[in-house]
Amino acid sequence: MKNALKVNLGVDPSLFNRPGKVIGRHGYTTDFPKERLVRKFMPAKQVEVLRQALPESIRASLMHVNYSEIRLLRAHVHIDDQAVMNIYLHTNGEKTTFWDGPIEVDDGITKDNGNDYYNVVHDKLTPTEFFVAQPGDAWLLNVRKPHSVSMQYDERPEDQHFTPVDGVLRYAVQAYFDAPYEVVAAALIEAGKAAA
Numbered sequence: 001m002k003n004a005l006k007v008n009l010g011v012d013p014s015l016f017n018r019p020g021k022v023i024g025r026h027g028y029t030t031d032f033p034k035e036r037l038v039r040k041f042m043p044a045k046q047v048e049v050l051r052q053a054l055p056e057s058i059r060a061s062l063m064h065v066n067y068s069e070i071r072l073l074r075a076h077v078h079i080d081d082q083a084v085m086n087i088y089l090h091t092n093g094e095k096t097t098f099w100d101g102p103i104e105v106d107d108g109i110t111k112d113n114g115n116d117y118y119n120v121v122h123d124k125l126t127p128t129e130f131f132v133a134q135p136g137d138a139w140l141l142n143v144r145k146p147h148s149v150s151m152q153y154d155e156r157p158e159d160q161h162f163t164p165v166d167g168v169l170r171y172a173v174q175a176y177f178d179a180p181y182e183v184v185a186a187a188l189i190e191a192g193k194a195a196a
């Protein structure tokens with residue numbers, strides 16, 4: 001894959017399962033009454049476990065780490081961070097898809113800016129690749145490329161595939177990097193924590 005890399009950090013993911021208080025609720029859209037994203041505090045001890053599991057060359061570019069409860073997401077790009085590592089603690093067969101094409105802001109149904117991302121106009125994009133994460137998987141994502149989350153199998157009409165299904169939540173540790181995806185990916189491969 002060009003924009004996502006499966007990572008083996010060599011750390012038991014259950015070590016990270018210590019969510020703290022809610023930091024923020026984001027990603028409100030007109031097609032669903034609740035937020036799409038809840039971020040929760042991750043204690044310093046858990047952050048340090050994760051930091052130590054990273055290759056030394058990319059530790060300085062780790063911006064922050066939090067827990068996230070994430071519903072389905074329309075195609076979006078991140079604003080501050082350039083690469084994100086998700087360590088999935090709970091999933092429901094969701095498909096993360098990457099898209100090619102022009103990146104244009106879509107404010108059509110967005111009620112907030114998602115706090116660190118914006119939705120992009122979907123009709124002009126073409127899906128190029130996807131992955132379906134299992135609980136315990138870690139994936140590095142190129143978040144400057146449009147990416148979306150939908151259910152792998154969805155019987156709703158196509159225009160509803162990015163509208164959250166109530167009760168379906170993914171739960172993940174998210175580590176945000178201020179370094180290009182290619183740089184973080186190369187360091188992980190070099191350290192033997194991912195396959196080229």
Ligand SMILES: [Fe+2]
Pocket residue numbers: 076078117143147
């Ligand atoms: Fe994202």
